[in-house]
Amino acid sequence: xxxxxxxxxxxxxxxxxxxxxxxxxxxxxxxxxxxxxxxxxxxxxxxxxxxxxxxxxxxxxxxxxxxxxxxxxxxxxxxxxxxxxxxxxxxxxxxxxxxxxxxxxxxxxxxxxxxxxxxxxxxxxxxxxxxxxxxxxxxxxxxxxxxxxxxxxxxxxxxxxxxxxxxxxxxxxxxxxxxxxxxxxxxxxxxxxxxxxxxxxxxxxxxxxxxxxxxxxxxxxxxxxxxxxxxxxxxxxxxxxxxxxxxxxxxxxxxxxxxxxxxxxxxxxxxxxxxxxxxxxxxxxxxxxxxxxxxxxxxxxxxxxxxxxxxxxxxxxxxxxxxxxxxxxxxxxxxxxxxxxxxxxxxxxxx
Ligand code: SAH
Ligand code: SF4
Numbered sequence: 106x107x108x109x110x111x112x113x114x115x116x117x118x119x120x121x122x123x124x125x126x127x128x129x130x131x132x133x134x135x136x137x138x139x140x141x142x143x144x145x146x147x148x149x150x151x152x153x154x155x156x157x158x159x160x161x162x163x164x165x166x167x168x169x170x171x172x173x174x175x176x177x178x179x180x181x182x183x184x185x186x187x188x189x190x191x192x193x194x195x196x197x198x199x200x201x202x203x204x205x206x207x208x209x210x211x212x213x214x215x216x217x218x219x220x221x222x223x224x225x226x227x228x229x230x231x232x233x234x235x236x237x238x239x240x241x242x243x244x245x246x247x248x249x250x251x252x253x254x255x256x257x258x259x260x261x262x263x264x265x266x267x268x269x270x271x272x273x274x275x276x277x278x279x280x281x282x283x284x285x286x287x288x289x290x291x292x293x294x295x296x297x298x299x300x301x302x303x304x305x306x307x308x309x310x311x312x313x314x315x316x317x318x319x320x321x322x323x324x325x326x327x328x329x330x331x332x333x334x335x336x337x338x339x340x341x342x343x344x345x346x347x348x349x350x351x352x353x354x355x356x357x358x359x360x361x362x363x364x365x366x367x368x369x370x371x372x373x374x375x376x377x378x379x380x381x382x383x384x385x386x387x388x389x390x391x392x393x394x395x396x397x398x399x400x401x402x403x404x405x406x407x408x409x410x411x412x413x414x415x416x417x418x419x420x421x422x423x424x425x426x427x428x429x430x431x432x433x434x435x436x437x438x439x440x441x442x443x444x445x446x447x448x449x450x451x452x453x454x455x456x
Contacts, residue, residue, distance in 0.1 A: 141247065
């Protein structure tokens with residue numbers, strides 16, 4: 106069965122004409138897919154016989170809401186979506202003053218094994234197709250009756266470990282016949298797979314790059330992020346500089362502050378020194394204490410001291426406002442909770 110929702114219009118036209126239909130039928134079908142049609146029977150301008158025939162060789166991937174929680178405080182919504190094969194991922198919809206944003210997943214699980222991460226702890230099942238990434242956005246839009254303006258690839262999974270599907274997704278998401286979300290409104294977060302950052306830079310897409318750093322040097326980084334052993338920080342920062350040179354897009358560094366692990370003044374000074382030459386911004390995130398990791402978030406005073414030292418070293422940093430803190434809306438924690446939460450405490454309004 107062919108995943109037609111992941112196809113470009115050219116690819117779909119080739120497929121549909123090869124099955125003996127005229128090009129305009131392919132254009133109609135493509136339009137339906139980009140508009141988020143979930144079933145061939147919705148496609149009222151296609152002949153019934155064609156719809157039946159399509160069902161024999163292709164399918165439309167959908168993201169069905171398996172579970173939904175709405176934050177009492179700020180209307181952040183977290184979804185657990187299930188796909189055609191029953192695999193589940195999480196997405197989080199957030200409302201900011203500048204519009205609605207969604208954090209989507211790119212894989213079911215993750216191979217990277219970061220020790221602080223709920224996703225990393227739950228292993229890896231498979232990568233998502235481009236259509237499954239689109240379907241998360243479409244389902245959330247339909248559910249809330251909103252238009253999503255910004256997308257962050259910061260949910261479950263490592264986007265650059267699913268490079269081709271993610272790039273395909275980026276192109277399809279930008280199609281004006283569909284979601285029409287431009288590259289400048291999309292942010293990709295990576296743990297730092299250097300050759301893939303280089304490959305992304307070569308494409309010169311206008312997407313924003315976020316890099317999960319979480320340490321000022323390789324020794325500390327390797328304690329929590331196995332990927333640090335494969336790609337040392339010097340190489341990673343070189344790739345970030347090149348990404349900025351190729352795209353003109355400022356790189357953001359994510360830094361989860363973990364009590365007693367990476368939050369000392371010395372760490373802040375070392376980080377500041379390394380990042381100063383880069384045109385970048387640092388997001389400081391008090392780590393979410395995931396059960397079984399033993400990590401705790403840094404004390405408030407530590408968070409502030411860390412940010413001040415970075416600023417004094419010429420690096421702009423913000424301590425990130427956490428949305429949906431009552432529903433574990435931080436990406437990576439939702440699915441784990443779902444699979445573990447059998448009649449456990451209820452968080453937010455479960456619908
Ligand atoms: N794999 C990509 C994107 C998904 S993870 C990456 O690692 O960047 C999205 C972000 O959440 C990353 O910055 C990741 O380091 C961070 N993260 C994961 N677990 C976290 C936790 N327990 N507390 C705070 N941030 C966490
Ligand atoms: Fe994977 Fe990102 Fe979690 Fe690391 S932080 S295990 S790369 S999802």
